[in-house]
Amino acid sequence: MQTQTLDTAIDAALPCGVHAARALNQRVASLRAAFDAVCASMPIEDPLQTPITGARIELDRFARDVQALVEWTLPSPVRPLECSLEEIGFAAVESLRHDRRERTLVSVESPAVRVVIDGSLASKSLSRVVDHGFASGATHADLRIEPRELGFVATASFEGTSTPEQSVAASLGGALVLRDLARLGARIDEDVDARRTTVEFTAKTASEGETR
Numbered sequence: 001m002q003t004q005t006l007d008t009a010i011d012a013a014l015p016c017g018v019h020a021a022r023a024l025n026q027r028v029a030s031l032r033a034a035f036d037a038v039c040a041s042m043p044i045e046d047p048l049q050t051p052i053t054g055a056r057i058e059l060d061r062f063a064r065d066v067q068a069l070v071e072w073t074l075p076s077p078v079r080p081l082e083c084s085l086e087e088i089g090f091a092a093v094e095s096l097r098h099d100r101r102e103r104t105l106v107s108v109e110s111p112a113v114r115v116v117i118d119g120s121l122a123s124k125s126l127s128r129v130v131d132h133g134f135a136s137g138a139t140h141a142d143l144r145i146e147p148r149e150l151g152f153v154a155t156a157s158f159e160g161t162s163t164p165e166q167s168v169a170a171s172l173g174g175a176l177v178l179r180d181l182a183r184l185g186a187r188i189d190e191d192v193d194a195r196r197t198t199v200e201f202t203a204k205t206a207s208e209g210e211t212r
Contacts (some may be wrong), residue, residue: 028063068176082121082206086111086135089145091123100134104141114206128177133158151203158195
């Protein structure tokens with residue numbers, strides 16, 4: 001018989017959804033590793049490579065939804081800190097999957113400008129916006145960040161989508177983006193026909209010295 005000692009400070013505090021989401025995350029990671037092992041053992045010209053690649057893409061989508069579920073169930077507190085616009089922009093692109101990162105151009109006007117905001121949450125939200133564009137069929141993305149008098153604006157533009165992409169809010173990850181942007185006091189504006197998403201962040205400049 002196997003027994004387990006429970007930590008009331010941890011086990012009783014976490015909602016059931018958190019435990020379930022983390023368990024799913026582990027299963028998805030194991031399944032992804034199994035897919036990679038199968039692909040690596042097969043010749044590139046094997047006809048099964050195509051359906052396996054398609055299944056791997058669907059698995060990646062599922063993995064993103066599971067990770068979004070974990071973050072939705074147990075959101076981290078907002079921690080405003082001093083950071084530069086360059087750090088926010090490049091961290092957003094760095095979080096993308098390797099192949100999508102290579103097809104994303106990031107440009108930051110006045111990169112040395114520093115603001116007081118939860119930079120990690122801001123960059124993660126922008127990364128999800130860009131990721132959604134790729135998931136909707138885009139082949140290339142452009143992320144441009146510009147300072148404003150009361151914060152900064154980030155604009156994500158997409159190319160290669162033959163049909164207008166779905167609204168960000170249509171996916172679980174998108175719902176997480178909207179919630180986190182609301183927590184940051186930001187505003188999002190989507191133009192699905194032009195394939196462009198603009199996010200306006202309100203933040204104090206570092207010279208003002210106080211968090212909002």
